Amino acid sequence: MYRRDILLKVPLDGRQHRGQPVATDMEYPILASLCRFGRIVALPQPLRNSRSVATSAACRDMERFSKFDHFCLAFKMRLTLVKIALRVSAPAKEKLKLLAVVLGNFTRAHLGQVPRFMECLKELRREAANLHAVCDERLLLIQNLSKELKRKEDLVASLQAQLNQRSPSAERP
Numbered sequence: 001m002y003r004r005d006i007l008l009k010v011p012l013d014g015r016q017h018r019g020q021p022v023a024t025d026m027e028y029p030i031l032a033s034l035c036r037f038g039r040i041v042a043l044p045q046p047l048r049n050s051r052s053v054a055t056s057a058a059c060r061d062m063e064r065f066s067k068f069d070h071f072c073l074a075f076k077m078r079l080t081l082v083k084i085a086l087r088v089s090a091p092a093k094e095k096l097k098l099l100a101v102v103l104g105n106f107t108r109a110h111l112g113q114v115p116r117f118m119e120c121l122k123e124l125r126r127e128a129a130n131l132h133a134v135c136d137e138r139l140l141l142i143q144n145l146s147k148e149l150k151r152k153e154d155l156v157a158s159l160q161a162q163l164n165q166r167s168p169s170a171e172r173p
Contacts, residue, residue, distance in 0.1 A: 033083040067120045
């Protein structure tokens with residue numbers, strides 16, 4: 001718990017990504033700023049999970065944004081945490097430890113998972129390769145259909161010419 005006067009000193013700005021409000025990780029900059037005024041004690045995992053709601057704005061963010069959007073959001077948040085850590089007034093040794101932890105976030109994935117950025121990139125490349133293959137397949141189909149259409153148009157023109165030769169006086173549409 002924090003006192004109101006301390007909470008008033010901490011920016012509670014919302015985040016936006018691609019013009020849309022984002023709730024994901026909104027507590028990080030708030031808590032990081034609050035740590036300048038005193039110790040923060042983490043809630044035990046069971047208490048944190050009991051507050052998790054599948055219909056929350058953060059859960060909706062997880063569904064509506066792509067993996068690349070999540071990568072960008074996580075990167076921006078890490079930069080924000082570096083800026084906050086740089087503003088902390090602490091002895092040099094403590095500040096270096098803090099910066100080491102904050103900079104270490106760049107080597108970890110969101111929520112402590114193993115970094116999956118390369119996996120996401122590989123997945124996107126596979127999807128692009130599949131799309132290229134489908135495009136090539138459809139282009140070949142279009143080219144074959146165009147040739148078939150040309151043959152049929154030539155056949156119609158040939159039959160029309162033969163019909164006109166047999167009865168030149170008769171007008172045919």
